Structures are given as structure tokens and as C-alpha cells.
Amino acid sequence: MPDETRTVVVIGAGFSGAMVTAHLLRREHTALLRVVLVNKSGPIARGVAYGTRQSRHVLNVPAGRMSAFPAEEDHFLRFVQAREPDTTGGTFVPRSTYGDYLASVLHEAAQRGGHATLTHVQDEARRIDLVSEDGPALVTLASGRIITADRVVLALGNYTPSNPPLADGSFYESARYIRDPWTPGVLQDVPADRPVLLIGTGLTMLDVALDLSQGGRTAPLVAVSRRGLTPLPHRDHGSPPSYGHLPPDLVAVEPTAVACLRAVRRHVRMLERAGVDWREVVASLRPVTVRLWKALPNREKARFLRHLRPYWDVHRHRVAPDLWRAYDGLRQCGDLQVRAGRLVSITDVGEDVSVAFRPRGRRVADELRVARVINCTGPEGDVRALQDPLINQVVADGLARPDALGIGLQVTDDLACITADGRRSSVLSLVGPLLKGAFWEATAVPELRVHAATAAARLHRELEASLPSLRRRREPGVVPSLRA
Numbered sequence: 001m002p003d004e005t006r007t008v009v010v011i012g013a014g015f016s017g018a019m020v021t022a023h024l025l026r027r028e029h030t031a032l033l034r035v036v037l038v039n040k041s042g043p044i045a046r047g048v049a050y051g052t053r054q055s056r057h058v059l060n061v062p063a064g065r066m067s068a069f070p071a072e073e074d075h076f077l078r079f080v081q082a083r084e085p086d087t088t089g090g091t092f093v094p095r096s097t098y099g100d101y102l103a104s105v106l107h108e109a110a111q112r113g114g115h116a117t118l119t120h121v122q123d124e125a126r127r128i129d130l131v132s133e134d135g136p137a138l139v140t141l142a143s144g145r146i147i148t149a150d151r152v153v154l155a156l157g158n159y160t161p162s163n164p165p166l167a168d169g170s171f172y173e174s175a176r177y178i179r180d181p182w183t184p185g186v187l188q189d190v191p192a193d194r195p196v197l198l199i200g201t202g203l204t205m206l207d208v209a210l211d212l213s214q215g216g217r218t219a220p221l222v223a224v225s226r227r228g229l230t231p232l233p234h235r236d237h238g239s240p241p242s243y244g245h246l247p248p249d250l251v252a253v254e255p256t257a258v259a260c261l262r263a264v265r266r267h268v269r270m271l272e273r274a275g276v277d278w279r280e281v282v283a284s285l286r287p288v289t290v291r292l293w294k295a296l297p298n299r300e301k302a303r304f305l306r307h308l309r310p311y312w313d314v315h316r317h318r319v320a321p322d323l324w325r326a327y328d329g330l331r332q333c334g335d336l337q338v339r340a341g342r343l344v345s346i347t348d349v350g351e352d353v354s355v356a357f358r359p360r361g362r363r364v365a366d367e368l369r370v371a372r373v374i375n376c377t378g379p380e381g382d383v384r385a386l387q388d389p390l391i392n393q394v395v396a397d398g399l400a401r402p403d404a405l406g407i408g409l410q411v412t413d414d415l416a417c418i419t420a421d422g423r424r425s426s427v428l429s430l431v432g433p434l435l436k437g438a439f440w441e442a443t444a445v446p447e448l449r450v451h452a453a454t455a456a457a458r459l460h461r462e463l464e465a466s467l468p469s470l471r472r473r474r475e476p477g478v479v480p481s482l483r484a
């Protein structure tokens with residue numbers, strides 16, 4: 001049995017962290033590998049997305065596209081079919097089933113035996129210090145425990161939504177404001193007999209509106225956003241969309257957001273005449289999106305984020321047909337009103353909240369009286385605005401740096417972080433939605449599973465190659481006595 005033990009600390013045990021861990025555990029290692037999975041909230045291998053227990057919360061990607069392994073496309077489908085034989089590749093299954101699946105993938109990987117072990121630590125990672133540029137790293141947890149690691153993977157996931165900008169933000173301290181609708185139990189006390197304001201009209205709003213409408217609601221929900229765009233439904237039938245309808249001229253067009261948009265629209269119009277659904281074209285963009293994104297200069301990326309992103313989001317991140325029908329039913333009967341415009345002010349007034357809202361195209365604000373205000377704007381996407389101790393410290397100490405747009409951290413193509421002085425980090429890797437700046441597509445499983453596999457493969461290679469230097473470094477007195 002080899003006597004050198006290497007330690008990889010994976011911070012975050014949602015899909016991304018769980019899958020990096022599973023890949024590492026499934027590989028053959030020459031020396032002992034200890035993977036420590038640190039997670040601050042909820043059960044491991046679920047995260048916010050798959051931690052729900054409500055069967056009504058279904059995946060927004062069909063089962064045939066949700067395998068955790070890029071090379072085994074039907075891996076998830078087979079898992080579900082063992083429970084529900086009628087499931088097809090086009091079925092939208094409950095998100096909790098997906099959580100069960102991830103937990104089983106991780107469990108199986110941990111049971112494999114061999115030279116790799118898994119330790120789960122329920123705690124929050126607060127800071128990372130490097131003993132030297134090449135490591136090891138000391139990962140300090142909220143409890144005060146320090147874990148020494150040869151490599152650290154940041155899999156920190158989606159951040160709490162930030163407060164929408166208002167001239168006077170004091171309302172955000174109010175007990176009538178819900179900043180994070182995914183906090184367990186937080187929707188339970190929302191009055192059913194008084195109107196409620198939902199800020200944001202995307203996927204989070206849709207889930208929250210349907211949740212609130214379950215228990216005999218008698219007062220309307222009002223959802224607002226600048227453009228009032230809401231998610232579009234997936235097609236109703238059988239198989240997931242194919243990738244065979246890429247606009248032929250797309251990768252050759254001038255690298256501007258508008259030129260790409262025009263090429264896609266042209267192709268959609270042309271194919272629609274032949275009876276092809278627009279969703280096929282949007283799905284076909286998936287394999288080339290990273291290439292298109294990387295080709296755009298930063299000012300074009302910024303333009304895309306400012307002007308086109310809301311349109312991209314509703315076409316690209318679609319909703320399961322049954323869920324969409326339930327949501328549409330709420331709109332049709334007026335139980336959910338979706339409005340476009342700007343929030344001017346929000347204030348507590350006695351038992352109510354008074355909201356001044358200026359509808360799009362109008363100069364004068366309307367007043368809405370509601371019982372609660374729920375932030376449904378989705379995860380905060382600007383790393384420079386985050387109030388997260390770990391990210392703030394890692395960036396302040398130059399171990400990683402934000403990408404040019406601030407929507408994530410800068411990485412190499414094989415997902416090593418880039419340090420403040422532009423070097424490839426020997427210690428820190430990144431997986432998950434903070435890869436948006438680098439790849440744009442870094443939200444859903446079909447991309448995240450590739451990132452997890454890429455990061456794990458590179459870590460494995462590096463750890464195997466590092467054994468001789470590890471032996472030298474592990475001579476007595478070289479490693480600090482903080483090893484957990």
C-alpha cells in the first residue's frame with residue numbers, strides 16, 4: 001500500500017462538487033487520495049436545485065439530457081426507469097428524484113474501494129491560505145478547524161439573490177421582505193388572503209408563484225420585471241430536442257451579439273417554414289455556445305448581458321410543459337399578474353407594504369399594496385458585489401480574480417483559477433455557475449457535468465505527476481502541524 005496521502009478539499013456539495021468528487025473517487029490512484037467534501041448547508045449532492053421534496057418541482061431539462069456523465073447519456077434515464085419504467089428521454093421528472101440520483105452516484109463512487117476515500121464535513125469554508133505558491137493550502141472552516149489540502153476545488157454554486165436597486169433600500173431590512181425564496185420554510189407564513197409582490201419574472205418566480213398558489217390563495221400575486229418576459233415552455237412530446245439545426249453561417253458571422261442574434265433569427269424563420277420548431281435551433285446552439293462566447297470581445301459580451309440576456313434566458317432556460325400550463329392557468333384567471341416596468345420605491349406602511357411601480361412606457365408610477373415582497377430575481381451574478389467571506393478573501397488575497405465582466409472567476413480552459421497576477425493557480429480549481437464569464441453556459445447539468453469531469457481528470461493527472469515532489473515536501477517539519 002502506498003504511504004503518501006494526497007488531500008483534495010472540495011468546497012460545496014451541490015451537483016458540481018459532488019460530481020468532481022465522484023469522478024475523483026472513480027479513478028485509479030497510485031497513492032492514497034483523501035477527498036474532503038465541505039458543505040455548509042443542506043444534504044450533500046443536492047444543493048438548492050435538487051434539495052426540494054415537492055414532487056411538483058420538476059426538472060427543467062428532460063431526463064434524457066440529465067445524465068451526470070457526459071459519456072453515458074442515458075445514465076440518469078436508466079436510474080429513473082428502474083423506479084418508473086414508463087419514463088422516456090423527454091420526461092420531466094421531479095427534482096428530488098435527481099437529488100436521489102446524485103446521492104446514489106456519489107455513494108457508489110465512495111463504495112468502490114481502491115486508494116480513494118471520502119470524508120464529508122458539514123461546515124462553511126471561510127478562507128484559504130497557501131503555504132507556498134504550489135501548496136499546500138490551509139482551508140479554514142467556520143468552526144475553526146483547518147484542513148490541509150494539496151488541491152482545493154471551489155464548487156460554491158449559486159449565490160443568494162441581491163437586493164434590487166432602489167434609491168432607499170431600507171425596506172430590505174423589513175420582516176415583510178423575503179430575500180431568498182429558497183430558504184426552507186420561508187414561504188410558509190406568506191398570507192394567502194392579501195396580494196404579494198414577486199420581483200423577477202423568470203424560473204424562480206414561476207416556482208414561487210406555483211408554490212404560493214397551492215394553499216387556497218384568494219389574493220393575487222403580482223410579478224414585475226423590467227421587460228415582463230417569462231420563461232417559455234419546452235415542447236410537449238417525447239424526445240429531447242436534437243442538436244442538428246445549427247445556423248450554418250453562425251460560427252463565421254462577425255463576432256457581435258447582434259450579428260449572432262440575426263443569424264439565429266434568420267435560421268429559425270427559414271426552418272419554421274419547413275415545420276421545424278424554434279427550440280430545435282436554440283438547442284443546436286448548445287455545442288457551439290462556448291466558442292461563440294469566447295469569440296465575442298468583452299464589450300460585445302457586456303452588450304449581450306445588458307440587452308439580450310433576458311431574451312436568451314426565456315428561450316434557452318425553458319420550463320416543463322405541465323408546469324408551464326399550471327403557471328399559464330394562474331395568469332389566465334388573474335391569480336398571477338405579470339407586469340413590465342420599474343420599481344420606484346418600496347416602504348412599510350402599517351400592516352402593508354406600499355410599492356411604487358412605473359409601468360414600461362409610462363411616466364407615472366402606480367401604487368400597489370401588498371403583504372409581502374419576495375425577491376425572485378435569481379442568484380446574484382456579480383462576484384464583485386458578493387458578501388461571501390470565502391470569495392471575498394480569495395479575491396482580496398489574489399488567489400483568484402474575477403473575469404472581465406464580473407460574472408464569475410477567471411479560469412484556464414481546464415478550470416484552474418487564474419491568480420491576481422495572471423498566473424495559473426497550482427492549487428485552486430473552479431466548477432459551477434461561477435464559470436459563466438469563461439464559458440457563458442455554466443448553469444445546467446449538460447454543461448456542468450463536462451466541467452466536473454474536466455476538472456477531475458486534470459486534478460487526477462496533476463496529483464499522479466506530483467508524487468515525487470510530494471514525497472520531498474512531506475519530509476518531517478516541512479508541512480505545518482495544522483493537518484486536520
Ligand SMILES: Cc1cc2nc3c(=O)[nH]c(=O)nc-3n(C[C@H](O)[C@H](O)[C@H](O)COP(=O)(O)OP(=O)(O)OC[C@H]3O[C@@H](n4cnc5c(N)ncnc54)[C@H](O)[C@@H]3O)c2cc1C
Nearest residue numbers: 012014015016040041047049059060125157158432444445
Ligand atoms: C431552483 C433551481 C432549479 C434548477 N433546476 C435545474 C434543472 O432542472 N436542470 C438543470 O440542469 N439545472 C437546474 N438548475 C441549475 C443548477 O444551478 C445546476 O443544475 C446545479 O444544481 C448547480 O450545482 P452547483 O453544485 O454548482 O451549485 P449549488 O447547487 O448551488 O451547490 C453549491 C453548494 O455549495 C455550498 N457552499 C457554498 N459556499 C460554501 C462554503 N463557503 N463552504 C461550504 N459550502 C459552501 C452550498 O451550501 C451548496 O450546497 C436549477 C437551479 C435552481 C436554483
